[in-house]
Amino acid sequence: QAEDPEAMPIILKKNHPGTIHDVQAEIRRRLDRGEGGSFLYVVPTKRKMRDVQREFLRGVPGGVAQSFRLFTLETLASELFSLICPPRRIIAGPAQSVLVNEAVHSLRDSLRYFRIPASDRLPKGTAQKLVEVINTFKEKGIYLPVLYAELDDADPEERLKLRDILSIYEAYENSLGDHFVDPAGMLKSVNAAWDPAATPETVR
DSSP: OOOOTTSOOEEOOTTOSSSOOOHHHHHHHHHHTTOTTSEEEEESSHHHHHHHHHHHHHTSGGGOOSOOEEEEHHHHHHHHHHHHSOOOEEOOTHHHHHHHHHHHHHTTTTOSSSOOOTTSOOOHHHHHHHHHHHHHHHHTTOOHHHHHHHGGGSOHHHHHHHHHHHHHHHHHHHHHTTTEEOHHHHHHHHHHHTOTTTOHHHHO
16 A cells, blocks of 8 residues: 555555555554544444544644544445535434424325324324334335335235335435435445446546
8 A cells, every 4th residue: 555645545444455464553653653644444333433533642643633534334425425426415313204204294195004193293203213114124225116016925914004104215205305315325325326337437
């Protein structure tokens, strides 16, 4: 790998196929030379990211440095999304619940399993559970065409519930449209944009 601190950053990981065999030793060397911005470091959680930030600062002469290139998988995907995908607002958590409730409102006359209160809003726990179900489907790469294809094979007692969930899922996706994207959709978009066969100019 290039030793020039101005060179393009690399991702350090275990079992690196190049010349880096001891990742932690390489990181310490770069920090000691003031090259903390010359690599990316991906951690599992934001809490771990804060811990690593403090650890890296201890390895920098004087304990002062510019921001390190620390990411979780989600924040790295968000950074890539902003660089290579059409601009959309990333939403999560409460904002997703709002869109789910909007989807339910648009379907209030056609849903058969879920009982819609007079307020047109699902109980908070129910809306959050639907968000979790939709997120789980999308994180596992299970999208509407596959789910609709499997609907007829579902247990008859579960079919009515599943049909309502799929209707809400579809209306929720329509609400996202071209202006919003959720974290799972963001990962899907990054994967699609990063496909060398489909977008060779993006990933060269």
